[in-house]
Amino acid sequence: MSAPTFCERTDGPELGLLSGFSTVSKSGASRDSGGSSRAQLLMKRFAAGAFCLAAVVVAGYFLRSFFHGDTVDDAYYTTYICTETGKVFRHKNVLGETLPIYSRYSGKNTGMPAEACYWTADGHPKTDPTWVLLNEEQGKSGPTFCPDCGRLVVGHNPRPGSGVKPPPNRAEFAARAAAQRVTNANP
Numbered sequence: 001m002s003a004p005t006f007c008e009r010t011d012g013p014e015l016g017l018l019s020g021f022s023t024v025s026k027s028g029a030s031r032d033s034g035g036s037s038r039a040q041l042l043m044k045r046f047a048a049g050a051f052c053l054a055a056v057v058v059a060g061y062f063l064r065s066f067f068h069g070d071t072v073d074d075a076y077y078t079t080y081i082c083t084e085t086g087k088v089f090r091h092k093n094v095l096g097e098t099l100p101i102y103s104r105y106s107g108k109n110t111g112m113p114a115e116a117c118y119w120t121a122d123g124h125p126k127t128d129p130t131w132v133l134l135n136e137e138q139g140k141s142g143p144t145f146c147p148d149c150g151r152l153v154v155g156h157n158p159r160p161g162s163g164v165k166p167p168p169n170r171a172e173f174a175a176r177a178a179a180q181r182v183t184n185a186n187p
Contacts, residue, residue, distance in 0.1 A: 080111035081133040088114060088131040112137045115157045117146040119167065125160030132157075145170055 077090045082103035091101055091111065101111040116129035130148040134155060135141065144153045152167040160166070168176060 079114045079131055081114040081131055082106050083110045083112055115153050117149060117153050117157060118160050119149045119151045121149045123166040
């Protein structure tokens with residue numbers, strides 16, 4: 001069994017945590033405390049600091065992602081249209097809420113989800129959508145056409161993108177429907 005040890009200062013002032021200390025036993029035998037130089041110790045401290053900083057950055061990123069989505073408010077808010085006034089408003093979704101929701105414009109539960117139409121009458125995309133209330137949400141039959149551009153609007157209406165053709169307008173839709181009826185009538 002070895003004798004208990006204690007640390008004593010062996011040389012002048014050092015900046016390292018354990019630099020300049022050696023372990024001395026009661027018997028007087030001296031052992032070096034690891035032999036790491038000042039540069040090695042500074043590199044270890046730098047690496048530990050960099051690791052801690054990286055861990056804090058990663059943790060901060062995950063916490064931000066958890067509490068705040070990448071899309072601003074899209075996960076929590078929906079755009080609605082008041083069925084009485086036709087006015088558009090955004091509403092924060094609440095768990096357990098049923099349709100229609102309360103509309104501040106009518107003062108009643110007349111808010112229904114709106115669909116965005118990003119097309120112009122000549123078939124070009126636009127940046128600010130026209131919000132459309134689907135016929136099926138109003139209890140009406142038949143397809144819904146945008147009041148601004150006259151193009152077909154469906155549930156989860158797709159946004160314009162590269163290679164995406166604009167939806168048909170009323171005349172194009174009617175021609176396609178007529179052609180489909182002829183095709184179905186003549187097998």
